[in-house]
Amino acid sequence: xxxxxxxxxxxxxxxxxxxxxxxxxxxxxxxxxxxxxxxxxxxxxxxxxxxxxxxxxxxxxxxxxxxxxxxxxxxxxxxxxxxxxxxxxxxxxxxxxxxxxxxxxxxxxxxxxxxxxxxxxxxxxxxxxxxxxxxxxxxxxxxxxxxxxxxxxxxxxxxxxxxxxxxxxxxxxxxxxxxxxxxxxxxxxxxxxxxxxxxxxxxxxxxxxxxxxxxxxxxxxxxxxxxxxxxxxxxxxxxxxxxxxxxxxxxxxxxxx
Amino acid sequence: xxxxxxxxxxxxxxxxxxxxxxxxxxxxxxxxxxxxxxxxxxxxxxxxxxxxxxxxxxxxxxxxxxxxxxxxxxxxxxxxxxxxxxxxxxxxxxxxxxxxxxxxxxxxxxxxxxxxxxxxxxxxxxxxxxxxxxxxxxxxxxxxxxxxxxxxxxxxxxxxxxxxxxxxxxxxxxxxxxxxxxxxxxxxxxxxxxxxxxxxxxxxxxxxxxxxxxxxxxxxxxxxxxxxxxxxxxxxxxxxxxxxxxxxxxxxxxxxxxxxxxxxxxxxxxxxxxxxxxxxxxxxxxxxxxxxxxxxxxxxxxxxxxxxxxxxxxxxxxxxxxxxxxxxxxxxxxxxxxxxxxxxxxxxxxxxxxxxxxxxxxxxxxxxxxxxxxxxxxxxxxxxxxxxxxxxxxxxxxxxxxxxxxxx
Ligand code: SF4
Ligand code: SF4
Numbered sequence: 001x002x003x004x005x006x007x008x009x010x011x012x013x014x015x016x017x018x019x020x021x022x023x024x025x026x027x028x029x030x031x032x033x034x035x036x037x038x039x040x041x042x043x044x045x046x047x048x049x050x051x052x053x054x055x056x057x058x059x060x061x062x063x064x065x066x067x068x069x070x071x072x073x074x075x076x077x078x079x080x081x082x083x084x085x086x087x088x089x090x091x092x093x094x095x096x097x098x099x100x101x102x103x104x105x106x107x108x109x110x111x112x113x114x115x116x117x118x119x120x121x122x123x124x125x126x127x128x129x130x131x132x133x134x135x136x137x138x139x140x141x142x143x144x145x146x147x148x149x150x151x152x153x154x155x156x157x158x159x160x161x162x163x164x165x166x167x168x169x170x171x172x173x174x175x176x177x178x179x180x181x182x183x184x185x186x187x188x189x190x191x192x193x194x195x196x197x198x199x200x201x202x203x204x205x206x207x208x209x210x211x212x213x214x215x216x217x218x219x220x221x222x223x224x225x226x227x228x229x230x231x232x233x234x235x236x237x238x239x240x241x242x243x244x245x246x247x248x249x250x251x252x253x254x255x256x257x
Numbered sequence: 258x259x260x261x262x263x264x265x266x267x268x269x270x271x272x273x274x275x276x277x278x279x280x281x282x283x284x285x286x287x288x289x290x291x292x293x294x295x296x297x298x299x300x301x302x303x304x305x306x307x308x309x310x311x312x313x314x315x316x317x318x319x320x321x322x323x324x325x326x327x328x329x330x331x332x333x334x335x336x337x338x339x340x341x342x343x344x345x346x347x348x349x350x351x352x353x354x355x356x357x358x359x360x361x362x363x364x365x366x367x368x369x370x371x372x373x374x375x376x377x378x379x380x381x382x383x384x385x386x387x388x389x390x391x392x393x394x395x396x397x398x399x400x401x402x403x404x405x406x407x408x409x410x411x412x413x414x415x416x417x418x419x420x421x422x423x424x425x426x427x428x429x430x431x432x433x434x435x436x437x438x439x440x441x442x443x444x445x446x447x448x449x450x451x452x453x454x455x456x457x458x459x460x461x462x463x464x465x466x467x468x469x470x471x472x473x474x475x476x477x478x479x480x481x482x483x484x485x486x487x488x489x490x491x492x493x494x495x496x497x498x499x500x501x502x503x504x505x506x507x508x509x510x511x512x513x514x515x516x517x518x519x520x521x522x523x524x525x526x527x528x529x530x531x532x533x534x535x536x537x538x539x540x541x542x543x544x545x546x547x548x549x550x551x552x553x554x555x556x557x558x559x560x561x562x563x564x565x566x567x568x569x570x571x572x573x574x575x576x577x578x579x580x581x582x583x584x585x586x587x588x589x590x591x592x593x594x595x596x597x598x599x600x601x602x603x604x605x606x607x608x609x610x611x612x613x614x615x616x617x618x619x620x621x622x623x624x625x626x627x628x629x630x631x632x633x634x635x636x637x638x639x640x641x642x643x644x645x646x647x648x649x650x651x652x653x654x655x656x657x658x659x660x661x662x663x664x665x
Contacts, residue, residue: 082301082603095599125444131383132372151372152295152365155383157305161445163598167305167365170296190294191365247444 041206045223047141048120048198049252050209051234056218058112063090066115066211066219070196073210075187077168077175085166087196088117088211096243096255109257115219117211118143118164118196119243119251126156126165135193141224141252144197152191161247165195224252258406261635262628268480272627279620286613287362295365298611303603304594306363308611312618313359315465315586317436318458320352320393322466324429325496331422337489340643340653341474346401347629348470349429353394355622362614382438389432396425401629409636433458440593448526448593451514457507458585464500465581467493468574473626475571481634482644484651491565494574498558501577505551508584526592529602537602540591543583550580 057063070076070088077085094101096114124143126135134150137143157165171190181187185201188194199209207213212221222229231254234240240254265273290297300307323345329335330342361367378384400422407414437455444450471493477483515523528534530544557573558564564573595602607615637643644652 082303083296084302086302091599095601098600129381129383129443131378131381131387132369132376133378134372149369149372149376150366151369153360153363153383154305154365155381155439157302158440158446158594159443161443161598163303166302168294169298169300169365170294189366193365244445249444 039204039206043203043206043208045140045225045229047122047224047252048203049141049222049224049231049254050117050120050198050212051220051231051238051240051254051256052115053218053220053234053238053256054112054114055256057115057215060090060113062218063088063113063115066214069210069214070117070199072180073182073199074185074197075172075176075182076194077172077187079170079172079175083167083169085168085172085194087166087194088115090114091116097241099244099246100241114255115211116162116164117253118160118198119162119249119253120196120198122250122252123248125159125161125249129155129159131155138200140203142198142200142203144200145192145194147186147188147192147194150192152193154193156193161244161249162251165193167193258402258409258632258636261632265631269627269631273624276620276624276627280617280624283613283617283620286610287617289610290362290614291367295363297608299606299608301603301605303597303601304591304605306590306594307605308607308615309359309363311586311590312615313356313363314436314458314589315582316352316355316359316622317390317433318462318581318585319466319469320349320356320390321429321433321459321462322352322470323349323397324426325463325467325500326470326493327422327429328426329492329496331419331426335492337486337492337653340637341485341489341493343401343405343633344474344477344630345470346397346404346425347633348473348626349397350394350401350629351622351626352466353390353397354625355618356390357394358618358621359615362618382435382442386432386435386439389428389435393425393428393432396421396428400425405633405636408640411640430459433462440589445598446593447522448589451511453507453510457504457511460500460504460507461581461585464497464504465578465585467497467500468577468581471497472571472574472578473630477630477634478645481631482638483634484643484645484653486643486651486653487656488654490567490570494558494564494570497574497577498555498564501551501555501558501581504581505555525596525600529595530588530592534596535602537595537604539604539606540588544588547580547583547588550576551584554580 057066067086067088067090071078074087076087079085090113093110093112093114096116101110120141120143122141124135124137127137127143130136131153132149132151134146135143135156136146152167154167157167168188168190172188176187199207199211202209208221212219220230220234222231222233224231226232234256235254238256240256242251242254245251298307298309326338326341326345330338361370364370373384373387400418403418404414407418434455437458440446440449441451441454471490474483474485478485512527515527525534529537530540531548532538533541554573554577556563557569557576563569591605594605597603642652646652646654648656650656
């Protein structure tokens with residue numbers, strides 16, 4: 001626990017430094033207790049979204065480096081059994097879109113592998129069910145977590161219809177290569193839930209999510225409310241689908257078919 | 258009154274000691290879990306709730322069941338239940354203690370449990386479940402304790418007690434409804450996403466709960482001088498039978514909806530439970546056992562001659578309890594998580610430590626129930642009510658031998 005606190009403080013410190021850089025360097029607190037003055041570099045949006053091109057990104061080999069980049073950056077443990085932790089992973093078309101298949105599909109489409117991650121739903125059931133507000137939705141549409149508040153009830157896992165959340169059944173650091181730890185990002189402790197956060201810590205300093213960066217243009221990222229964002233452009237120009245749209249969660253991850 | 262729990266026969270002490278040994282022994286498994294985390298359980302990323310939450314769900318039914326005695330007595334003035342009411346209330350206390358215990362052992366960061374209170378979140382059903390469970394515990398402690406205490410002092414019940422009991426009756430329905438809502442409102446979990454789930458929960462609770470209660474009271478009759486009136490047993494058995502019929506009917510409604518509509522998502526879970534899916538048949542023998550025992554229990558309970566046969570009744574009830582436990586304490590949870598969000602099957606089975614921790618919680622509940630029942634039967638004995646007569650009847654029965662005994 002000490003270690004996690006240390007990592008967290010380091011992370012918090014770095015974030016604070018990042019946030020104050022360029023600005024007056026003074027933490028501004030307004031009446032609502034707004035903690036910090038925003039970083040000039042910070043990317044803003046009303047609803048971040050991701051558009052994944054399954055024509056380009058369609059094999060395990062293509063998806064693996066994206067998952068590796070994400071997992072290395074966020075110190076995601078590599079647990080070798082069904083109690084594993086995944087932020088970003090590869091699945092079959094059938095697993096990703098169970099409602100989608102028809103019997104006589106183009107074999108090429110049918111055999112694509114699909115990159116899966118948290119959909120950062122606009123109506124996230126995981127937020128609705130969490131009894132402690134440990135899972136919450138930010139004003140920019142990102143669904144994220146306060147790992148220090150989570151009690152580990154796993155209600156959010158039952159609530160998420162996309163299997164996007166993982167629970168730290170055991171001590172996550174047992175499954176991390178401590179020599180390769182990313183010291184700028186905290187590790188988690190046992191007994192809390194975690195998931196993809198759309199790399200909020202990178203958006204904060206003006207960078208795109210790690211998987212987007214590693215995708216060689218196969219993943220587009222941007223603000224849904226901005227017509228000119230790369231996401232909207234990709235949506236305009238391509239046929240896209242989302243996972244389980246009938247459930248009304250309004251996923252913000254789109255797939256170009 | 259509490260001192261009555263301390264004076265008992267060697268058999269009573271032996272039983273308490275046995276429970277304490279189980280609690281301590283299985284407590285080591287819980288310590289093991291605290292040290293290593295929930296990885297010692299069979300739960301996984303896909304089946305993220307397991308045996309603990311299933312037991313919690315089943316026991317909420319037991320907690321709500323006391324109301325099947327309390328309600329007829331208070332709402333319909335059914336006098337035969339007069340001396341049984343207290344046992345329903347005390348059983349509810351034990352059941353809620355177990356429910357809370359199962360929640361505590363299930364969470365990953367138990368020391369943060371109070372976050373639910375520190376950051377109250379009304380949009381979470383779990384928050385409301387906590388509210389109704391603790392409220393129900395409190396209501397039953399107050400109602401049970403005050404009524405027993407005033408009975409003992411041979412005083413009339415205080416006037417404020419009635420409203421408390423009325424509230425507790427309505428509250429009993431709420432605990433099971435809210436617990437059903439925990440499951441019922443989740444998108445993409447087809448087996449749970451059905452408007453009839455709360456009704457199914459209540460029907461199942463009102464047959465399995467009173468059945469367990471009756472079995473425990475039959476044991477109580479053997480080890481104490483307490484005796485239920487014959488008509489009371491008869492009526493309770495009738496209530497159990499009706500509830501079980503409704504329970505099975507509701508289940509069949511689910512089956513019809515799923516298979517007549519032919520919608521894959523709705524059929525999958527039921528198919529997985531009863532015939533297996535993707536080569537996984539872990540639960541198939543269990544679910545057929547449930548089906549057979551459910552029919553058998555009805556066959557033994559519906560005909561009045563069989564139901565009123567007091568030799569047969571304990572067996573009929575035990576069969577019913579096993580059937581409903583498989584349905585709700587096993588199938589409901591595993592079938593709800595399977596097929597998982599990727600339409601795949603992730604088998605789940607509780608591990609040894611998981612079962613030991615569960616046994617610890619069950620033993621704690623048994624301890625609470627034993628102590629409370631001991632106090633209640635002592636008070637009844639002291640007042641000379643609901644006692645066994647030489648002929649085997651209860652002093653509450655209006656039978657001939659009861660009259661003779663009084664005359665003698
Ligand atoms: S995909 Fe799941 S975890 Fe992510 S926001 Fe939606 S419901 Fe929550
Ligand atoms: S496990 Fe944590 S994040 Fe999930 S619902 Fe419970 S408290 Fe919230």
